Amino acid sequence: MRRHSCFVFLFCGIxxxxxxxxxxxxxxxxxxxxxxxxxxxxxxxxxxxxIAVSFDNFEPGNEIQVTLEALKDVGxxxxxxxxxxxxxxxxxxxxxxxxxxxxxxxxxxxxxSAVSHANSDVKQKVTTTWIAPHDVRDLQxxxxxxxxxxxxxxxxxxKTLTSTRSESVNGTAKSxxxxxxxxxx
Numbered sequence: 001m002r003r004h005s006c007f008v009f010l011f012c013g014i015x016x017x018x019x020x021x022x023x024x025x026x027x028x029x030x031x032x033x034x035x036x037x038x039x040x041x042x043x044x045x046x047x048x049x050x051i052a053v054s055f056d057n058f059e060p061g062n063e064i065q066v067t068l069e070a071l072k073d074v075g076x077x078x079x080x081x082x083x084x085x086x087x088x089x090x091x092x093x094x095x096x097x098x099x100x101x102x103x104x105x106x107x108x109x110x111x112x113s114a115v116s117h118a119n120s121d122v123k124q125k126v127t128t129t130w131i132a133p134h135d136v137r138d139l140q141x142x143x144x145x146x147x148x149x150x151x152x153x154x155x156x157x158x159k160t161l162t163s164t165r166s167e168s169v170n171g172t173a174k175s176x177x178x179x180x181x182x183x184x185x
Contacts (some may be wrong), residue, residue, distance in 0.1 A: 023111040023126070029080035031107035031114060034091065034144040034154050042144075042154040048074050049145045051081070051158035059164040060134040063096070063156035066141055066158070067127045081166055082107070082114045085139045086160065092136050096129040117146075138162050 029036050054065035068081055082091040091113040097104050101123050104112030115128050131140070141158040 001096055010177045023141045023163070024160060029078065029116065029144050029146075031080075031082075031091065031105065033082055034082075034142070035145060036144065036152055038149065040150055040152065047145060047153035047158055048072050048147075049076065049143070049153065051141045051143055053141065053158050053161060055161070056159070057162045057164055058132045060132055060136075062115045064130045064132065064161070065127060066095075066130050067125060068143055068145065069125040070123075073124075073126055074147055076145045076147050077122055078117045078152075079144040080105070080114055080116050080129070081141060081142055083139050083141050085137050088139070092139060093133045094131050096131060098129055099126050101126050102128055132163075135165070136163055137165075 048071045050069050050071055052069065055062070059063055066081065068079055069077075070076060075141070081095075083093045084090065085092055091107045091110070094100075094110065094112045095104055095115040097112065098123045101121065102115050103118040103119055105114040105116050107138065108114045117123070117126075138160055140160050143156045144152060144154045145156060146152040
């Protein structure tokens with residue numbers, strides 16, 4: 001009887017999560033590549049998900065509401081959402097966790113630099129708040145969304161958000177000129 005109990009426990013621990021769908025534990029999405037840690041290939045079709053943002057422009061310290069939403073009744077079980085500068089490959093800024101279906105992640109030693117799923121329940125929409133850091137240029141929110149173990153999309157992008165500081169970084173903002181009162185000829 002003891003041998004039978006061990007077998008049942010082992011079977012449930014190994015196979016049951018895969019049979020039921022998205023695993024409850026040890027499922028994560030890499031901070032850099034945005035790929036899940038299992039052996040499926042990303043979908044190449046247009047994703048049935050959208051990233052919406054509350055503002056088109058931002059400056060340091062602004063809080064931007066970010067919503068990841070299913071376009072149809074497909075739902076999703078997992079995701080990783082980050083803000084990245086255009087052509088950048090690391091997350092910028094931090095997230096304020098406000099939705100019980102989300103949790104903050106630490107990428108590149110920055111707490112809450114990405115946001116992910118807190119459970120494997122099917123979600124239609126999650127909302128979070130992103131806080132803009134100093135010295136960041138134009139950016140997009142980028143996500144991987146996992147519908148199930150067989151279907152996931154990598155690199156879903158929001159519209160571009162423009163940094164009001166990017167004008168001064170690019171040299172197009174008005175500059176203050178110093179006036180010389182004593183000039184030596």
